[in-house]
Amino acid sequence: MAQVIGFIGLGIMGRPMAKNLLKAGYPLVVHNRSRAPVDELVRAGARASTSPREVAAQCEVLVTMLPNSPDVEQVALGKDGIIEGARRGLIYVDMSTISPIVSQKVGKALAASGVTMLDAPVSGGEKGAIDATLSIMVGGDKAVFDAVLPIFEAMGRTITHLGPLGFGGFTKLANQIIVAGNLTALAEALTLAKKAGLDRDLTLTALAGGLAGSKCLEQKRSNYLANAYTPGFKIDLHYKDLGLIMESARALGVPLPTTAVVQELFNALRVKGRGGLDHSAVITLLEDLAGVSA
Numbered sequence: 001m002a003q004v005i006g007f008i009g010l011g012i013m014g015r016p017m018a019k020n021l022l023k024a025g026y027p028l029v030v031h032n033r034s035r036a037p038v039d040e041l042v043r044a045g046a047r048a049s050t051s052p053r054e055v056a057a058q059c060e061v062l063v064t065m066l067p068n069s070p071d072v073e074q075v076a077l078g079k080d081g082i083i084e085g086a087r088r089g090l091i092y093v094d095m096s097t098i099s100p101i102v103s104q105k106v107g108k109a110l111a112a113s114g115v116t117m118l119d120a121p122v123s124g125g126e127k128g129a130i131d132a133t134l135s136i137m138v139g140g141d142k143a144v145f146d147a148v149l150p151i152f153e154a155m156g157r158t159i160t161h162l163g164p165l166g167f168g169g170f171t172k173l174a175n176q177i178i179v180a181g182n183l184t185a186l187a188e189a190l191t192l193a194k195k196a197g198l199d200r201d202l203t204l205t206a207l208a209g210g211l212a213g214s215k216c217l218e219q220k221r222s223n224y225l226a227n228a229y230t231p232g233f234k235i236d237l238h239y240k241d242l243g244l245i246m247e248s249a250r251a252l253g254v255p256l257p258t259t260a261v262v263q264e265l266f267n268a269l270r271v272k273g274r275g276g277l278d279h280s281a282v283i284t285l286l287e288d289l290a291g292v293s294a
Helices: 014-023 035-043 052-058 069-077 099-112 125-131 143-153 168-195 201-206 216-225 235-252 257-271 279-290
Strands: 005-008 028-031 062-065 090-094 117-120 134-138 156-163
Touching: 005 014, 005 052, 014 028, 014 035, 014 062, 014 125, 028 035, 028 052, 028 125, 028 168, 035 168, 062 069, 062 143, 069 090, 069 099, 090 099, 090 143, 099 117, 099 168, 099 235, 117 143, 117 168, 125 134, 134 143, 143 156, 156 168, 168 201, 168 235, 168 257, 201 216, 216 279, 235 257, 235 279, 257 279
Parallel strands: 005 028, 005 062, 062 090, 090 117, 134 156
Antiparallel strands: 117 134
């Protein structure tokens, strides 16, 4: 019989990831701060739970997909948290993008209660979550990774064990440097082309066929053509990631000058009230600066 999986955090990414686990035949117990996503998963076959503690008491593997480090600490170690309901032998998989240092702290605290932890942040955006094609970057014990691999395979395509707990998080931060930089470079390039009078569709086709082509260009093409930036991954969340990146870079003594500039561009978007838009909407700031109308 398939392992019972707990899933906490049913947002833009978590909801489709949980659905894919149901499709793969896993019994699922779910919890979320707001009720609507829970009801949606229950209609799809999951069981609802009222707290992280209650989820932990009912499952063998527990997955979280949460916004930030404090959320993971609270869900894992706080009142009515995972640590209060977990049985010895529980495997806890945090798929959020948080500070790797916090992942290590949480893992150490849970280990005292007989819980093993993997950090397994993902890349691929909402589309990757829906299509079960996520890249999953995993840190933690290799034997635990091997035990959980079939669960990862229900949600992703590229699944890599990178080393001890926290290494998944460091890899995801490196990923977010590239994505934010790529989206900003695309924004500059497309704004230049637009002000020169070029057709955006033709420009994107030309760029995609050469060395400038990328997953970012491919996945965000429809946003640029429609000039509509419904979030697959919000500017607010990527700005949070950029903060984690700069925090880690300072701790490790790694200068990141380009990332620092990109962080300020994302900050400016938030000041303009655009934090809820997709991160590809960094182009709207560049168009504002260039005096290019939408």
